[in-house]
Every structure is written in C-alpha cells, then in structure tokens.
Amino acid sequence: MLKLGLIGQSIARSRAPSLHIMQGELHNVDVRYDLHEPRDTTPETYAETLHQLRHEGYRGCNVTFPYKQLAVTHATEVNRAVRLVGATNTLRFNGEEVFAANTDYTGFIRGYRGRVGEQPAGRVLLLGAGGVGRAVAFALFELGASEVEIYDIDQSGARSLARSLQEAGYSAKAVTAGELPSAAASADGLVNCTPVGHYMTPGTPLDEKMIGGQRWAFDAVYTPIETEFLVAAHRQGLTIISGFDLFFYQGLDAYEIFTDTKVDPAAVMERFKQRFDIVSDLIK
Structure with missing residues (x-):
C-alpha cells in the first residue's frame, strides 16, 4: 500500500x-x-x-x-x-x-496554458500573498507576465512578495486598498489567492464593479468550483482558470x-x- x-x-x-x-x-x-x-x-x-x-x-x-x-x-x-x-x-x-x-507552481502553469494557451499573462493584479499566492506570482512570469501588482490585507506580506519578485529580476509592486480600482482597470488578468470565496469564508475578494475589461481570471479556491469571483468574471466574458x-x-x-x-x-x-x-x- x-x-x-x-x-x-x-x-x-x-x-x-x-x-x-x-x-x-x-x-x-x-x-x-x-x-x-x-x-x-x-x-x-x-x-x-x-x-x-x-x-x-x-x-x-x-x-x-x-x-x-x-x-x-x-x-x-x-x-x-x-x-x-x-x-x-x-x-x-x-x-x-x-x-x-x-506543484502549485507547475500546476498553475499547466492550468493557465490549458485554458488560455500561449498568450502572455500581461499585467496582473494578484490578491493574496500567502503560500499559493507566492507560487502563482512566480509562475506568472514563466507565463509572460509583464508586471504583477500585489494586494494583501497584510501589507507587509504584499511588500515582502513584491521584494522577492524584484530580487529575482521581475517587475512587481505592492498596492493598497485605495489603489485597487486603478490596478484592476489596467490589468489583463485578475488572480485570487486569498481564502475569500471558500465555503468557510464566502464572498468575493474584489468588488464586482472592478471586474470587467480584463482578459482572464483565476481563483485558487476550488470548494466551491463556481466562486462568486469567477462567476462575476465569467459573466463579464473573461477566460476562466478555476481552482479546480x-x-x-x-x-x-x-x-x-x-x-x-x-x-x-x-x-x-x-x-x-x-x-x-x-x-x-x-x-x-
């Protein structure tokens, strides 16, 4: 066994x-x-x-x-x-x-390519700088991200991740809650790596008014598969990469x-x- x-x-x-x-x-x-x-x-x-x-x-x-x-x-x-x-x-x-x-790193790369193909990730707004957020952030640059803007309730965590990416030679910065609307508006991709949307912590990590005009969205939450965040992004015509x-x-x-x-x-x-x-x- x-x-x-x-x-x-x-x-x-x-x-x-x-x-x-x-x-x-x-x-x-x-x-x-x-x-x-x-x-x-x-x-x-x-x-x-x-x-x-x-x-x-x-x-x-x-x-x-x-x-x-x-x-x-x-x-x-x-x-x-x-x-x-x-x-x-x-x-x-x-x-x-x-x-x-x-395998969060390799798994996200495979999931992105399976849904989006070879199109570069572009500018990305990343919500959540924890373990899976770190893996996805580095994987994004493997997928052609030009810049990643990071928001986390724990601003020190967002700054730490941005610094790690910068030290690796990538373009990244932490953003505040007040900067989220402009970061979302200029983004090609939206990424949720917070627990918000999980069956234990329902809701959406980003105001639905900020969702729309981007090309793709990813949610690391997979229980449920159809999170409020992904449903809103799907409704706006974004290509979806699910937590599943x-x-x-x-x-x-x-x-x-x-x-x-x-x-x-x-x-x-x-x-x-x-x-x-x-x-x-x-x-x-």
Whole structure:
C-alpha cells in the first residue's frame, strides 16, 4: 500500500484523497490518502505531525494552508520551484531525507496554458500573498507576465512578495486598498489567492464593479468550483482558470513525484468528472 496524506487546516472537504486514490486505481496501485489537521498552527504541532507521518511509513504528503512556507525548513532537498517561491506543497520521504517540490507552481502553469494557451499573462493584479499566492506570482512570469501588482490585507506580506519578485529580476509592486480600482482597470488578468470565496469564508475578494475589461481570471479556491469571483468574471466574458484546474494539475504533478509515474491527464479528468458528477461551465 502507498500511504500519502495532506497536512493543513480546514481540509475536511478536500478532494485530494479522491484524486490520488483515483490515480492509483488507474496505475493498479493501492493508495491510502489521509487528512491530518494539527491541533493548532504552531511550528511545533506541524513538526509533530510530519514526524508522525514519517514514522508511520508514509511515502510523502501534500502541505496546504498555513504550513507551505514553514514546511521548507524541514526539507533536506528542494527543487527549483521551491527555491524560487520559498514555499512547498509536496514532500516526498526517503529515509531521513525529505524532498520538497512546489506543484502549485507547475500546476498553475499547466492550468493557465490549458485554458488560455500561449498568450502572455500581461499585467496582473494578484490578491493574496500567502503560500499559493507566492507560487502563482512566480509562475506568472514563466507565463509572460509583464508586471504583477500585489494586494494583501497584510501589507507587509504584499511588500515582502513584491521584494522577492524584484530580487529575482521581475517587475512587481505592492498596492493598497485605495489603489485597487486603478490596478484592476489596467490589468489583463485578475488572480485570487486569498481564502475569500471558500465555503468557510464566502464572498468575493474584489468588488464586482472592478471586474470587467480584463482578459482572464483565476481563483485558487476550488470548494466551491463556481466562486462568486469567477462567476462575476465569467459573466463579464473573461477566460476562466478555476481552482479546480490548479487542484487537478498540482495533484497530478504531486502523484508523479510520489511514484515516479507518468500520468495521463485526460484519463484522470474523465474518471474524476464521472465519479463526482461535476458539471460546471467553468471547467468544461
């Protein structure tokens, strides 16, 4: 049996177990995928949970909010995406070694190209500078972004991410709440990497009056798939990249890291949609 898991908070409705078990079925591998929600968000309880998984013979695990940056400090080896982003969402265990990857980075790139194609990302307004926001921000420049403007309620987080991007040679800056209307109006793409829109924190991260005139929009939230933000963007004719796209491709990339197996995306997508009866105009 291949034992995998997810460490994070508010993960009870995650579909990660289903996605990884399904990939195992397609490759004749018996996969067990468990959800682990530490009792609090301290570094100590994260370390305890990680130790438990390694001690119990897990092959690896995914990591989500709020541990993606903390998890890097427990890795003995990291890939290029983790070095760029400073966060990880995928850990593979091998004895005392912990290899860290960032499939949010690669998964977003695959999701964008699948929906938008090779058209450059252009100017982007990014909402949310946390772990997934960092991964998407760096991935945007892989996709031809000319500038990324970053807003976060925690302005220090937005400034920190902008500084990291600038140090990597990219054009980026933090914006304030008062600057959001002009940033949105001049943007080619809108990106939500905040939790707003999640079933636990409903709503939209951007006033609907600011949505329209851009080319594309992405929402990292995938429960529900049709967030208020994406529905508003779809209504305005923007090309949509859903949180499901990111969830799907980061999960495929993670499974390949865990198993050294090449996955057929079309086969997994077809089975996933059928099993969960997913019908959405946003992920056809």
